[in-house]
Amino acid sequence: MVTTPPFTPTPFPYQLDGACAAAWNGHTLIADEPGLGKTIQALLAARMMNAHRALIICPPILVTNWEKETRRTRNAECTDGEILAITPATKNPGQQLPQAGYVIAADSLISARRQLEQDLTAWAPDLLIVDEAHRMKNPGTRRTKAVIRIAKAAHERICLTGTPIVSTPLDVIPLLAILDKNDAIGLTGRDIVDQYTTPAPWKGGRLPITSKLPQLHQLLAEHVWTRRTKADVLPQLPAKLRALHHVTPDPAAIRTAHADLDDTIDTWLERHPAPTDEQISELVADALPFISQLRRATGLAKVPAAVDWISTHLDGAPDDPLIVWTIHRDVTSALADQIATDRPDTRVRTLDGATTHDARAEAVDAYQAGHVDVLIAQIVAAGVGLTLTRGSTALFAETDWTPANVVQAEDRQHRIGQTRPVQITTLIAEHTLDARIHAVLTRTIGVLDDLTPGSDHHVTTGSTDTTGPRDIIRQLINDRLTTRQETAA
Known part of the structure; x- marks a missing residue:
């Protein structure tokens, strides 16, 4: 029965x-x-x-x-x-x-x-x-x-x-x-x-x-x-506190990252010195794959600054385990390797797309049990469904185009069981794609305000001059075109 x-x-x-x-x-x-x-x-x-x-x-x-x-x-x-x-x-x-x-x-x-x-x-x-x-x-x-x-x-x-x-x-x-x-x-x-x-x-x-x-x-x-x-x-749930932390990465790394795209645009502009809007649209489509390359390069260029920030946090709040959010697997690896070199006694775990089913569960349990100092996690691989309330501090070494993905990641800590305000810091690298990504986030937030009013998706602030990857590429093309015209003049 x-x-x-x-x-x-x-x-x-x-x-x-x-x-x-x-x-x-x-x-x-x-x-x-x-x-x-x-x-x-x-x-x-x-x-x-x-x-x-x-x-x-x-x-x-x-x-x-x-x-x-x-x-x-x-x-x-x-x-x-x-x-x-x-x-x-x-x-x-x-x-x-x-x-x-x-x-x-x-x-x-x-x-x-x-x-x-x-x-x-x-x-x-x-x-x-x-x-x-x-x-x-x-x-x-x-x-x-x-x-x-x-x-x-x-x-x-x-x-x-x-x-x-x-x-x-x-x-x-x-x-x-x-x-x-x-x-x-x-x-x-x-x-x-x-x-x-x-x-x-x-x-x-x-x-x-x-x-x-x-x-x-x-x-x-x-x-x-x-x-x-x-x-x-849950009006009693502690607040989220968001902040942007601006850093200046090695200019040589950024120049190297942009070199392929700049060369592609310059070569194309030599053949089309006065391109029409239709011709520029064709170039935008051809250049879109470079966006991923630039995002990855920007993430790698921020690794030294991220490790400095992580070290400062651990020295000041050793009992508050940190979650570091990333996009690219090689950024995750580079962060883990650099922390191991600089701070060999720091307990680090990683969660990315290659982490096995059992290893994910074990890493989450270890974090919640207080056996992890830094958990480096990919936003897509670990940004949903997990409870990680042991710590109250997160660093976004990289961020995502979509506010929903960022909020999902933030809310691994900001959820039932959290007793402290959750401090979220996002690294912004000057003179890189970061500023443009935050413009995309700002634009999308406006749409979400209409469809899901009252929700917490204001993950950034900034201008709305750009609305997506295609607009970013178009803006980069226009920048190169203006530079060439000024040089010619």
Whole structure:
């Protein structure tokens, strides 16, 4: 006989409200700000919905966390079922699917293994939970297509993400497909494209129509999501304190990084001394790959300044472990190597895309247990779903184009369980791509203010002269063109 064990831990009142909204009111996108316990809300909703077969799809780094939380809440016991966590080492997972219980699978595995997708679809879960659902924002990826196909076989669906709209209203289109919510808001995906965006100057791009975004927000709030901010439900949570720290890297390293792009532009301008707008647009497309090269070079050039900042922090607050956020793996490695050279007694761990499933879990546990002084983590690889509240200080040695990704990373520390203000410092290298990246962040923040008002996504301040990588390349081209014209004069 199946018993009903108590749900553990006792949820906060707002978490109970969120679970009820998902289970009974059809607000099946739990979109609370990061750090408010969406996992608990989804598992509580599953308990309310009496789901005997629940499939949880999440990023690879979160499989272990979901397994632990499912055991802690004792949900599987209510189904007299099992918990199966599918990892890359799981052999023939389709043959191990339980008659009842919880199956947890990484979204990357589902997109890579068509047989696994088919097995999970045939399992026909009572409830599908998709964690960090903003990872499905691109409808053309294998991951998004696989999740949508599985969702059609599920009786109920719940999506979780603290950043439902990363940068454009188009981000919600796949989420609505997963949740089968187009009828609820009276809009198809094509309607959202046509009514809330307009063609961009570059081919195939779309820009938000800012005057209409509050209307879309209202539809989503009424029919699709439950979204609360930390200020709404946890007024006692300590504040975030953000600061920019300007540094001057080695000019030679920056010149070297820009040399290839400058040479490419100069060679092109020799053939087109008075280029038309159309010709410049063609060059912009050809030069876009250089942006990644410049970002990487800027990150590497900041390593000495970052290590100085890290040393100052550790000397002044040795009991406050530090998280250092990066973008590029070689920047992560360079930081770790330099700290090992300068401070051999400092305990350093790294989390990047190459970190194995078990090593990630062990590194997080070690950090939380106080056995790590500096955790160097890639924003994309470790910026979601983890709880890292042992420390209250973070350094962004590199940052991201998207405010949502930055906020997700910040909120590994600024979440339930944090008792101190979280101090976040971002390194800005003078005369590099950094300033332009922050202009992009500022522009995107304006869109998010309309779509998710009241949320904490003001990760930077600055000018809005540039709006994206293409505009940055165009500005660099114009700078070179002006220099050539002044030299000729």
